[in-house]
Amino acid sequence: MSTEIIKEILKDITDGKISDAVFEGANIVLYTKDKEFLANDAGLIKSIVNKIKKRIELRPDPELCHPQEKAEVEIRKIIDAEAGIDQIIFDPQRSVVIIEAEKPGLAIGRQGELLQEIKTKTFWVPIVKRTPLIRSQIIENIRSVLYQNSDYRRKFLHKTGERIYNGWLREKKHEWIRASYLGGARQVGRSCILLQTPESRILLDCGIDVSSPEDPYPYLEAPELNLKELDAIIVSHPHIDHTGLVPYLFKYGYRGPVYCTAPTRDIMALLQLDIIKIQRGEGK
Structure with missing residues (x-):
């Protein structure tokens, strides 16, 4: 603090x-x-x-949060069975409860009234997510x-x-931004842009070009790029030409956050596992 x-x-x-x-x-x-x-x-x-x-x-x-067993009973009383609650997961460190339901709208209620009721009665902050239609x-x-x-x-x-x-x-400061294309400029594949400001270093995507065995990876040897000084990676979408080399960065010392949407996170993991399987099969 x-x-x-x-x-x-x-x-x-x-x-x-x-x-x-x-x-x-x-x-x-x-x-x-x-x-x-x-x-x-x-x-x-x-x-x-x-x-x-x-x-x-x-x-x-x-x-303040009610015991998890008591809170779950209360949540199931508040939310109609028609909502199809699949599972209730508690995150006690953050006072958050994740409610997975087949019909999220029925679990949220009109203008969020059910969420407010859950918060008032259990002192847990509810987050409703849709139950996946196909389990993975x-x-x-x-x-x-x-x-x-x-x-x-x-x-x-x-x-x-x-x-x-x-x-x-809080006051305004003089700012600038510099964009360095480490890959993906004038080509499809290995998208990777290093964004620099006076206060931060951010990598926008880090993919591979699966169609180019000679030069498939971004230019990570650029003098401006230091993985230990990198503040964040932002992934725009899960395609391999934008995400394929992200795990590699962690292997070589990056320990910061990766920002992306939840669907991008899940699909990215599936595609990365798939490309690893293919490359192993090809002896790469």
Whole structure:
């Protein structure tokens, strides 16, 4: 809670209202043990968001959350059986409960009324997701890793946020951006763009060109690229020519976040496993 942006936020909130303040990547999460403040902050959080122009979420402190067994019973009472709840997964580190349902609309309720009721009665923050129409063991394993390692994930996201907001100032600063094409320029395949600003180094995609055995990979030897100084990787979509070399970066020292949508994450993993199988079969 030592970064400047956290201090700026807490200045406007009465002492004792916030039990913890953490980053979830670029998002800021405030935890409270005050039930009345959680139920009605009188627009305070919204006013702070308008001032600093960052996303802030107020959540119940994990100590407020009802026991998981009791909360699950309550959730199943609130949501009609017609919604087709498949599974309920608790993330106690973040006071979040993931509800997978065949009909998400029925689980959410009109204007989110059921979600609000769940939050009010159980002090868990519900997130509703659609049950996959076709089950995939690989995708199930991906999600299982996320849920089972919630403590590590919370720490990782907080560390990522600290890097994002390091040196944060509300005042405008002179800024510039430099884009270096390490692959994908005037060609289809091995898309990879290094974006540099005064404060960050971001890689946009890192793919391979499966049609070019002579030169299939991006130019990662570029002097501007240092994996240990790279702040993030952003994946635009899951095709191999945009994602095929992302696992390679972790093998050679990258330890930062990869930003993508949930569908991109799942499809990317499937395609990467597929290309590994093909290349092994070809002796590469």
